[in-house]
Amino acid sequence: MNHLKPLVGLPLVLVAILTFFSVMTSHFATAGNINAMLHAMAPLVIMSCGMALVVFSGKLDISIGSIAFLSATLAVLLINDHAVPPILAFLASLVAGIVLGALNGFIVVVLGVNALIATLGTMIALRGIALSLTGAVLIPLPTQVARLGNLTIGPLFADIVVLVLVVIAAHIVHRHTVFGRRLNAIGNGEDAARRIGLPVDRTVFASFVLSGFLAALGGIVALLQVGAISAYLGRGMEFTAVAVVVVGGISLFGGRGAILPGILLGAFIFEAIANGLNQMSANPYAYQLITGLIIFLAMYVDAMQHRRKAAVRTRR
């Protein structure tokens, strides 16, 4: 369980945050609030899992927010304007996510464009398409469908169950499948991986497809939570997902870290801060300030570790 070492500080940070907010507000540490927090962070967690898979191979996908937006838009339009049954509409969304992920994969692997620029381009273009389809207005879902957003299974919200399933599945894929191990290998060193004979291009392509799929899934969950499609869906999500990934101990250089428990802890920290500040009626943008500081700290730790390890490697 060596991947847990860099995360030693996280649970402490979390406990510190939870204690702070419990003291400052009256309803923080209640079961109901925790339920609400997990519910709210579901889309972020799902999308961060997709981002993490790409990051493990040493690349980035900053188009996930736009893929989420476009896929969700597709679902809304199918349901509202074409009377498509919700299940089919959501299925279509997921397919859209896969196709868009494949588009990213094509640009990065086949056209050989740097992943950051490629997904920057698709991020802008796809958001543009989605906005033009919706006219940037708020489009509500029909009430029966919107109610799905509050579906509960026992005491838990349904999307928490989805969250748990996705996180477990992503973790298993990364640590226990040949595909996941290849991703990790590529992140350790793309040249070494190629020389060993691993199918680098196919693996990277697949990681973008998965990222797109999970982005679409996250978009659907977000859509159901709000009950309507707004121009803000997914906006800035990619940067928050990067933050969750970095804070969760997954190195942006690739090849290090794991989905569990990092992504859950990371996302929960950010959600707890947002929730707590909200309950304190603090300035909502204090959140951004604190978030930025946390990212910076996590990155500093990542860079220091990377340098230490690189130094050891080159000593002959």
Add this chain to the structure above:
Amino acid sequence: MNSAKLVMRSISKRFGGIAALEQAGLEVRAGEAHALMGANGAGKSTMMNVLGGVVRPDHGQILIDGEVVSFASPTQAKQKGVSFVHQELNMLPSMTVAENVMIDAMPTRGGLVDRKAMRLRTAELLRRLDCTFSPDTLVETLSMGDRQMVEVARALVTDPGIVIFDEPTSSLSEREKRRLFDVVLGLKRDGVAVIYITHFLEEIFEVCDRVTVMRNGTTIETRDMHAITAGEVVTAMLGSVEAEERVRPAFISIEPPLLAASCLSRDGAIADVGFEVRPGEVVGLWGLLGSGRTEILRAIVGLDPLDAGELRWRSGDTLDIIRPDKLHRKVGFVTEDRRGEGLLLPLSVAKNISFGNLDKVKGAFGMIDAAKEKTFASGFVERLRIKLSSLSQPVRTLSGGNQQKVVFARWLGTRPKLFMLDEPTRGLDVSAKTEILRLTAELATEGAGVIFVSSELEEMMRVCDRYLVVHRGRIVANLYGDATKDDLMHAVSDGRVAA
């Protein structure tokens, strides 16, 4: 046991008009450790790349177990039982030993990676290699020697019949070397045909049964280790060293030293190195590849760290202590990696030459004057006879020899008192080589001190006034310009301090 496991016959390969291999052959038996020796550029790597499926030969045949085979890719070579342990390890540092070993052949059960099977197979291989670390260890925590064992284990996963070791001991400690030798002996016992490539002569006498020497792309001879001496191997590798004409007579400088180094060390690379360089002389650092010559040069100018030692530089009447990064500003350093470090390939010839000389090409307001730059550069182009069509053409488009001249031009411009030339004629044709050697002599005649590093004895003997023999990071002998080729070859093959 006497049957040939591998036969490579009449292998020829040309790369764009240059013959890398010319009717080369190799024959290795099962259960034998066969040394493959040759100087830089002799064709060993190309031969092994052909065997490893990386490169396809133009002519020739490869037979494994008597059957003609042909490889279109490394994967096919692997399938036929050829495994390559490269000099550059392909490690995945953040992953476990088991994962590293089996990454290309992972066992699965029900769609998921079968870690137990992976661990078992890896443990079995590690036992065979006499390694004590567990398959769950993270590779980044292992020493270089242990990592190499992991690389060997990965090569053995497919139960190959032929294993190639390429420079396996360059970064190993004494103990790790011993372990490697035991591994090779073990492989021999198991009937594997081992091909062993190294620069370290003493090793092949310990471990190998026969040796094949290559030179200039062809096989010179193959002999039993019992029936050959170290000196004979070196002669075969380097060819008969005719005393080729010196470009200037051997010169003994009587002026006080320019640079004095003492007790230079870096763990694992350089040990207790001390020497002096005087103005007007060409000092050769002679040793086989991997002996530490480049490491010494790089450490002196601060491109690589130094653990201990002192450098002194002449200023006026005294030799003052100087830091490596300050020395960098006073020295012209022609690195051995011309394309990767010596030049900025996409930039123009003029721009490459003016680097470090920018103060000389500035005009009004301290701005770089393009016309001055061209004039400055063309001065060198003329003096060094660099062939190009325009000073603005990217240096990448020049031939190797002309590229090297551009590197020289840049350093000449800075008028250093000391030049360090690391393999300056590597990859150049005969006439370009001579030009560079003449230039080297000129630099010395004009009063600079020159440190000259090369693996080619003949060329060193044409230009050096003194020789410092380097072996495993130490200076083991100091010979003068009148040393014969035998003296020098002895010094390098014995690795001991000469009389």
Add this chain to the structure above:
Amino acid sequence: MTVLSQPQTGTISWRALSTFLLPAAIIAALLLVMAFYAPNFFRFNNMMNILVQTSALGVMAVGMSFVMVGGGIDLSIPANMAFSAVMGAIAMRYAGVPGGVMVMLLVGTGVGLFNGAAVALLGMTPFVVTLATMTVLGGTTVWMTNSQSIADFPELFFEIVLARPLGIPVSVAVLVVVTAAASIIFAATTFGRSLYAAGLNARAARVARVNVEAVLLVTYAVSGLLAGVAAVLLTARLGSASANLGNDGVVLDIVSACVVGGISIYGGSGRPVGAVLGALFIIVISNSLNQLGVSFFINLVIKGIAIIAFICLDRISSGAQR
């Protein structure tokens, strides 16, 4: 082997093509369309408008070009600009116009130095360092302004920055001066040469005695300084300073401008003039599509496609170098 290569290798002319001719061709086509469908485009006011809009974006793109040629990236430029704008606006209440402008420039440079130190001295990844800075500054700015905008600037400020001596707006003049200075630095100074070397091949640069760390540090400081300059220009034009100045749409525009302008994301090539022309390209496209009644959103789609297309062209023109 004394082979001479053709001086005009395919690589060189391809570069010129993709960097200047292609965007120029697209603009020419657009202008043609404009002439027929939206002649209002060519009115003096609109042309001036375009130039003024380009000035702030252009200044920031020049700053980004310093960082990108060195092989890095600075996502915090707009957030830095907004932050400096707000700080300067507050300072202006007490220290007058010169004080306020000074503060904008100093704060911008300070943030740039912080980024530079993290990247050059601590070895952190530029993308995430500047991402974190962007987030922190964004939050801080909104916190300080309480999500309001500051609009109480002295009249003198507008009089100076919005002046049009000889018909040329001050902001355009500033852009021209900045671009000229940057171009000279890139082409004709030791620093410029060192920068190209550091971005192309840090190892070779070190052998050539370039202090790579110092060079990279300076590039981030410069991009910070220019963010401060942009702050001055934008606050004068909009009449207010707020956190919204630095919304994430701006970062995308800056990167797009540089990419279209032929500045390679990998470092070592590109010129500041390219970045400015790229900025102009982006503004012209937006403006003309606007005039044609094309939705803002399709604008975005075109922007996204343009970025990817230009990178592909960049790769084709540099051939097998990477």
